[in-house]
Every structure is written in structure tokens, then in C-alpha cells.
Amino acid sequence: MKWDFIDEYEAWAFKISLGLVLVFFVAVIGIAVLKGIDVPTCVTDFKPFDKGELVQIGPREYQLKLLARMWSFQPNEVVIPVGSKVTIYTTSLDVQHGFEIEGKAVNLMTIPGAVNKAEIVFNRPGEYRFVCNEFCGIGHQSMYGVIKVLPEAEYEKWKQEHGM
Amino acid sequence: MKIEKYLRNITFWHMMIGILSLATGVTFGLFQVLARAGIYKYGSFTYGTKIYYQGLTLHGVLNAIVFTTFFIVGFLYIVTEVSLKRKLNRGLVHLSFWTMVVGTLLAAWAILTNKATVLYTFYPPLQAHPAFYIGATLLIVGSWIAILNTVITHLKWRNENPGKLTPPPMVAVHATYAVWFLATIGVAVEVLFFLIPWSLGLVKSINPELARTLFWWFGHPLVYFWLLPAYLSWYFLLPRIAGGKLYSEPMARVVFLMFILFSLPVGTHHQFSDPGISSTWKAVQAFLTFMVAVPSLLTAFNLAASLEYAGRVRGGNGLFGWIKKLPWGDYRFAGMIGPMIVFIFGGISGIVNASYNVNQVVHNTSWIPGHFHLTVGTASAMTFLTLSYILMEKLFGKRPWSKKLATWHAYLWVVGVLIFSWGMMQLGRAGIPRRTHLGLSPYMNLEEKILMGISAVGGVLMFTSFLIYFINFLATVFKKPDVANVEEVDLEFTDAYHRENENLPRYLDNFTIWIAIAVFLLIVTYGPIFYDVFRSTYAVPNAFSPFNPLNLIK
Numbered sequence: 184m185k186w187d188f189i190d191e192y193e194a195w196a197f198k199i200s201l202g203l204v205l206v207f208f209v210a211v212i213g214i215a216v217l218k219g220i221d222v223p224t225c226v227t228d229f230k231p232f233d234k235g236e237l238v239q240i241g242p243r244e245y246q247l248k249l250l251a252r253m254w255s256f257q258p259n260e261v262v263i264p265v266g267s268k269v270t271i272y273t274t275s276l277d278v279q280h281g282f283e284i285e286g287k288a289v290n291l292m293t294i295p296g297a298v299n300k301a302e303i304v305f306n307r308p309g310e311y312r313f314v315c316n317e318f319c320g321i322g323h324q325s326m327y328g329v330i331k332v333l334p335e336a337e338y339e340k341w342k343q344e345h346g347m
Numbered sequence: 348m349k350i351e352k353y354l355r356n357i358t359f360w361h362m363m364i365g366i367l368s369l370a371t372g373v374t375f376g377l378f379q380v381l382a383r384a385g386i387y388k389y390g391s392f393t394y395g396t397k398i399y400y401q402g403l404t405l406h407g408v409l410n411a412i413v414f415t416t417f418f419i420v421g422f423l424y425i426v427t428e429v430s431l432k433r434k435l436n437r438g439l440v441h442l443s444f445w446t447m448v449v450g451t452l453l454a455a456w457a458i459l460t461n462k463a464t465v466l467y468t469f470y471p472p473l474q475a476h477p478a479f480y481i482g483a484t485l486l487i488v489g490s491w492i493a494i495l496n497t498v499i500t501h502l503k504w505r506n507e508n509p510g511k512l513t514p515p516p517m518v519a520v521h522a523t524y525a526v527w528f529l530a531t532i533g534v535a536v537e538v539l540f541f542l543i544p545w546s547l548g549l550v551k552s553i554n555p556e557l558a559r560t561l562f563w564w565f566g567h568p569l570v571y572f573w574l575l576p577a578y579l580s581w582y583f584l585l586p587r588i589a590g591g592k593l594y595s596e597p598m599a600r601v602v603f604l605m606f607i608l609f610s611l612p613v614g615t616h617h618q619f620s621d622p623g624i625s626s627t628w629k630a631v632q633a634f635l636t637f638m639v640a641v642p643s644l645l646t647a648f649n650l651a652a653s654l655e656y657a658g659r660v661r662g663g664n665g666l667f668g669w670i671k672k673l674p675w676g677d678y679r680f681a682g683m684i685g686p687m688i689v690f691i692f693g694g695i696s697g698i699v700n701a702s703y704n705v706n707q708v709v710h711n712t713s714w715i716p717g718h719f720h721l722t723v724g725t726a727s728a729m730t731f732l733t734l735s736y737i738l739m740e741k742l743f744g745k746r747p748w749s750k751k752l753a754t755w756h757a758y759l760w761v762v763g764v765l766i767f768s769w770g771m772m773q774l775g776r777a778g779i780p781r782r783t784h785l786g787l788s789p790y791m792n793l794e795e796k797i798l799m800g801i802s803a804v805g806g807v808l809m810f811t812s813f814l815i816y817f818i819n820f821l822a823t824v825f826k827k828p829d830v831a832n833v834e835e836v837d838l839e840f841t842d843a844y845h846r847e848n849e850n851l852p853r854y855l856d857n858f859t860i861w862i863a864i865a866v867f868l869l870i871v872t873y874g875p876i877f878y879d880v881f882r883s884t885y886a887v888p889n890a891f892s893p894f895n896p897l898n899l900i901k
Contacts, residue, residue: 222629288708292620
């Protein structure tokens with residue numbers, strides 16, 4: 184690239200800036216592809232629903248239909264054994280909401296008239312708080328829930344106690 | 348350039364309406380940090396929460412839309428007349444001003460009566476009073492009239508000055524307005540074709556995802572509308588204030604033209620978490636968002652070189668010795684170098700936001716307000732406040748009532764905003780949402796409450812700094828002029844170390860080419876995005892008040 188209207192240093196500043204940005208971009212997309220940590224994409228095979236529930240679809244595999252409405256999540260408590268892979272589908276009955284799991288790369292806009300999707304594996308036991316992160320009216324600040332990821336033995340005990 | 352009295356006065360009122368809006372917005376900002384930290388309660392639970400979100404709507408709309416638009420339009424009028432040495436159309440200046448005023452009053456009425464507590468993104472199906480949407484439209488239309496006026500003036504100047512290059516500050520004006528015009532088309536379509544008919548009850552359904560996509564077509568380029576006038580000041584005023592020259596004029600021009608190209612097809616990086624848009628096109632817009640970082644990196648180079656030059660002219664030696672020689676005690680320097688330094692952190696946190704999957708960690712968390720108080724909240728807002736002093740001096744011969752206070756307000760703000768944003772960003776990383784009355788949230792743990800308290804300390808410092816500015820500015824407005832009967836206005840644009848010369852390729856002075864490429868990029872990137880939205884999302888028969896979970900549409 185020869186630009187005779189700028190000097191050598193300016194041309195270098197340009198090349199270095201461009202190079203820096205390209206390196207960053209390749210790194211970000213590279214990690215997204217290699218590690219499989221992607222952003223939500225366009226979902227066309229799942230219609231909006233009006234009932235939230237957790238459905239087991241295989242060993243340690245769950246489908247979480249998560250429904251948001253003013254001002255609660257359904258379900259707002261999810262109990263799963265450690266190592267579970269959860270496919271989350273989410274939509275809203277009324278206004279726009281958000282769904283974000285603390286400490287996990289799950290951050291979904293929950294929008295009426297659309298279904299959003301994420302897949303996530305819970306490898307460590309613990310309580311994962313999830314919150315609504317889009318303003319949805321005066322109850323917004325109390326809209327949250329929890330995903331309890333239990334060690335195998337505790338999960339079996341919990342299942343018996345709850346007659347499942 | 349002799350500037351007519353009417354333009355000086357109306358520029359003053361553009362500035363004043365902006366600053367009074369900002370004062371109102373900032374006051375609510377103080378209550379917000381205190382309420383979030385649980386220090387201040389607004390009375391009863393329901394009343395308190397209503398007023399928290401109403402205040403948040405005011406804070407966003409007044410600071411980010413009303414203050415910026417009025418201030419920028421007024422400031423750019425003066426830059427246009429001074430750099431082209433040619434008069435604007437007086438009738439259009441008045442028409443634009445009053446359209447903007449009527450729009451602002453309508454929207455302000457709706458917000459103040461709590462009929463438009465929908466925050467400044469006004470996402471449907473939360474529904475505001477039609478006056479809010481109509482008011483916002485008029486504010487935008489008013490600014491379009493100002494653009495028309497500027498373009499006409501420039502075309503006339505071209506006819507009278509064949510073969511002459513557009514003066515560099517005018518390139519910045521064009522970049523600002525090109526970005527604003529193309530951006531506002533998105534929000535205008537959203538408001539005129541969807542929100543207004545729906546809020547009037549003429550149609551029952553609305554597609555929230557489509558509305559979001561149109562909003563963010565506007566919502567991100569908007570930030571360059573805020574930023575470019577600040578860049579204009581940093582490029583063309585600051586080097587001279589520092590005692591030097593702009594390092595490279597042609598590079599400045601390239602930077603502003605790059606902003607025309609890459610400011611627009613980037614809005615989807617606010618929608619990485621959205622359904623209805625395929626991840627491929629999210630990645631494409633992520634790439635273009637990275638590209639828009641390039642002109643800012645070039646700016647960092649060019650301005651650092653300009654300041655180094657100034658420092659060396661002032662007798663600074665060694666690798667870093669020149670830094671000490673810069674006029675840190677000059678209120679104009681302090682009021683621009685402060686925002687520039689803060690903007691480094693703003694830019695870096697912005698790269699984080701743009702980083703595709705990394706955005707999943709920060710989307711809609713407190714990280715985001717942490718980020719944009721460093722950018723629009725400091726880089727733009729504080730530069731504008733510094734410009735308000737400069738304009739009072741240049742237009743009315745009134746130097747600041749106290750130059751010392753003007754300097755200290757700048758540094759105090761820098762300290763305040765860095766503390767505030769640090770706290771907010773840590774909270775964001777912990778997963779604490781933004782735009783939330785956290786003082787009443789049941790899910791905050793102790794560590795998060797402490798961080799909230801730290802950011803409240805920053806917020807109090809920011810408010811104190813603004814108060815110092817506000818008192819000082821009002822005292823400046825009401826004092827007797829230091830120079831009587833100002834007619835000639837010289838903004839003292841900087842000279843350049845590398846000037847533009849006849850080597851400059853002519854396509855760098857042809858804005859049509861750059862705007863056409865920008866439109867092409869918009870169509871190519873947004874076409875598939877709208878296709879995705881149409882094939883995977885639906886309109887819903889919903890309309891909700893933020894205070895009631897019952898659908899307003901039966």
C-alpha cells in the first residue's frame with residue numbers, strides 16, 4: 184500500500200492498528216469455533232410456548248423450556264445432577280426479558296414472538312443464580328431463579344424426597 | 348468570521364437546553380447510585396421503584412439524547428460557519444431549533460407524568476404514551492433540518508470555491524452528520540411504521556425482535572454521533588491549546604472518512620444475545636465493529652504525536668519528559684485530556700463488548716453502564732462541557748468565572764468516573780444486571796453490595812464535579828463580558844505539522860463516494876439480518892404498562 188499523502192510513520196500506525204484488530208478478531212472467532220462457545224443463532228424449528236418446564240431427554244441430558252413473564256421465571260428453581268447437559272429454550276409471554284446464568288456463558292434475550300436457545304454443561308456442583316437482565320417493569324429487580332447442580336448421591340436423595 | 352447575533356444566541360440556547368437537561372439527568376443519576384447501593388430509599392416500595400425507573404428513563408433520554416443532540420447541533424453550526432466562512436440559512440436554523448424544542452417538550456411531558464417509563468431504548472411491548480414517540484421523532488426531524496442546512500451551505504461553498512479542499516474540521520462535521528442521518532433512518536422506520544400506530548391503537552400487533560433490530564441500526568452509530576464532535580475538538584482545537592500542532596491533517600481526514608464507512612453496519616453487536624439473527628451475521632458485524640476501532644487507534648497515534656510535539660515545543664526532553672511540560676493547569680487542556688485518557692479505558696472495554704462470544708459474559712450487565720460512562724459519559728460529555736466554556740468565550744467574550752474550578756471539575760470527574768466504572772464493571776463480571784433497582788433486589792450478596800457502595804462513591808464524586816461545573820458555568824453566563832461586543836469569532840483551529848497538500852487524492856474530498864459505500868455495507872449486512880428476523884420471529888398482540896402485568900390489548 185503506497186500512500187504518498189501520508190508519511191511513513193502514519194502508514195505504519197495504520198498497518199499496526201489494522202493488524203492488531205485482525206489478530207484480536209481471529210483470536211475471538213478462533214476460540215468460538217475451537218471451544219464451541221458460540222452466541223445464540225436463529226432458531227426456526229421451535230415454536231414459542233406458554234408453559235415452562237424441565238424435561239429429561241436422555242441420561243444427563245435435559246431440555247429446559249424457560250418461560251419469562253412479568254415478573255418471574257417458570258420454572259424458577261431447576262435441580263439437576265452434576266455433569267448434565269442442558270438445552271435451554273426460552274421465550275416470553277409479555278414483554279422483553281433477559282436470562283443470564285451467573286458464572287456461565289449463557290446470556291439470552293427472552294423475547295415475545297421469538298425463541299432463543301443455548302446449550303450448556305454443568306460440570307461443577309453448586310447453586311447458579313440466574314437473573315432477568317432486561318428492564319421489564321417495576322418488578323424487574325426481583326426476577327430471578329436458581330439452578331441447583333447436585334452431586335450424584337445428593338441428587339438421588341433429592342429425587343426420592345420429591346417423589347420423582 | 349463575523350457571526351450574526353441571532354446565531355450566537357440560538358447556539359447559546361442549544362447549549363443551555365442541553366446543559367439544563369444534563370443537570371436534570373445527572374441529578375437522577377446521583378439518586379440512582381445511592382438507591383442501588385441501598386443508601387437512599389425513595390419512600391414506599393411501589394413509589395420508590397416507579398420513580399427509580401422513571402428517573403432512569405430521564406437519565407438516559409435527557410443525557411444521551413437531548414443534551415447531546417442540542418449541544419452537537421449548536422456547536423456544529425459554529426464550526427460550519429467559522430471553517431467555511433459562509434452563512435447558514437437563518438430560517439432553517441430556527442425551524443430546526445423549534446422542531447427540536449417541541450419534540451423535547453412532548454417527550455419530556457410523557458416521561459415526567461410517568462407515561463413513558465420505558466427507558467431510552469423503549470423496547471416494545473412495553474408501551475409509552477404516543478407523545479413520547481412523536482416527541483422523539485420531532486427531535487430527530489429537527490436535527491435532520493440542521494443537516495440539510497449544513498449540506499446546502501457546504502454545496503454553495505463548493506460552487507464558490509472550485510477545486511478547494513473542504514477544511515478538515517468541516518470533514519468532521521460531515522462525518523458526524525452522515526453517520527447520524529443514516530443511523531436515524533432505522534429508528535425513524537421503527538417509530539413511524541410500528542410504534543406510533545401501535546401506541547395509538549391503530550394496529551394491535553408488534554414484532555419486538557424486528558423493533559430491536561431497527562433500534563440498534565440506530566443505537567450503535569448513535570455513539571459515533573456523540574463521539575465525532577469530541578474527536579473534532581481533540582483534533583482541531585486541542586493541539587493548539589497544548590501549544591503545538593496537529594501531527595497529521597490527511598490522517599485526520601482518513602479517520603473521519605473511516606467512521607462514515609464503519610460506524611453504521613455494527614448495531615448487531617448489541618444483539619449477540621438475541622434470537623432471530625444467525626450467528627454468522629453476528630460475526631460479520633462483530634468484524635465491522637472491530638474495523639471501527641481502527642480509526643480510534645489511528646486517533647490515539649495522531650493525537651499522542653501532536654501532544655508530544657507540543658510538549659517538545661514547550662521544552663520537554665527525553666522519552667517521557669515532554670508529558671510534564673504540557674499545560675495540565677489550563678482548564679481547556681484538562682477538560683479535553685481528561686476525557687481522552689478515560690476514553691482509552693472506554694475503548695478497551697468497548698472492544699470487549701464487541702468480542703462476539705466474550706459479550707455473553709457482559710451483555711446487559713452492570714459492565715455496560717461501566718463502559719459507556721467512560722465513553723459517552725466522559726469522552727463526549729466532558730469534552731462538550733469544556734466546549735461550553737470555550738464557546739462562551741468565543742461567542743460572548745465571557746471567560747470562565749473561575750478557571751481554577753473549571754480545571755478541577757475536570758480532574759474530579761476523571762477520578763469519580765474511574766471509581767464508578769470500576770465498581771460497575773466488577774459487578775457486571777459477577778453477573779449483576781444493568782438497569783435494575785438493585786437496592787431492592789433479593790439476590791445481591793455482600794461482596795456485590797460492597798462493590799455497589801464503591802461505585803456510589805464514584806457517583807457522588809461525579810455529581811460533585813458536575814455541580815462545580817454547573818455553578819461555574821451559570822456564573823460565567825451571568826457575568827459581564829471580558830471582551831465587549833464580540834462579532835468576529837475565531838475558534839482557533841490548530842495548524843498542522845503535516846498539512847494536506849495537492850497530493851491528496853480527490854476521492855478523499857468526495858463525501859458521496861464514502862456515503863455510498865456506507866449504504867452498500869448497510870444493505871449487504873442488514874439484508875440477511877432482516878431476512879433472519881422475518882423467518883424466525885413473530886408479531887405478538889402485546890402492549891404493556893411497566894406498572895401492570897396485564898396486557899393492554901384485549
